[in-house]
Amino acid sequence: MSEQPSILIVDDELLIRDLLYDFFSSHGWDIATAENGSKALGILKDKDIDLVLTDLKMPEMDGMDLTRQMRDDYPDIPVVIMTGFPSVDSAVAALRSRVADYVTKPFNINELYKIVQSHLTETEEK
DSSP: OOSSSSSEOOOOOOHHHHHHHHHTTTOOEEEESSSSHHHHHHHHHHHHOOOOEESSOOOSSHHHHHHHHHHOOOOTTTEEEEESSSOOOHHHHHHHHOEEEEEEHHHHHHHHHHHHHHHHHHHOOO
């Protein structure tokens, strides 16, 4: 991992992307954003990313499809899924896809920061 963490935020809601971009950028982190899984995969090809923070439900390619595709090419990048529609089925599917964490919306931004920070620290220690 580089000196400043690099996070990819994937959410179809501009408001959430902007909020998370502003928050994590204010901590000196390098942030990229995408509005869907397809765009996120393009960013992953071009940029070193330390962690992906993705919404679960999005048009075109949702967060689970993105995670499954990432497992082939980027198995070591932790993925944190955010969802406003939590369910046992999606939580189990996330675990099966080796998602690092599963966070429900609305989230507490400071708690989300702690979760992301802990996964970045784990990755750095590997």
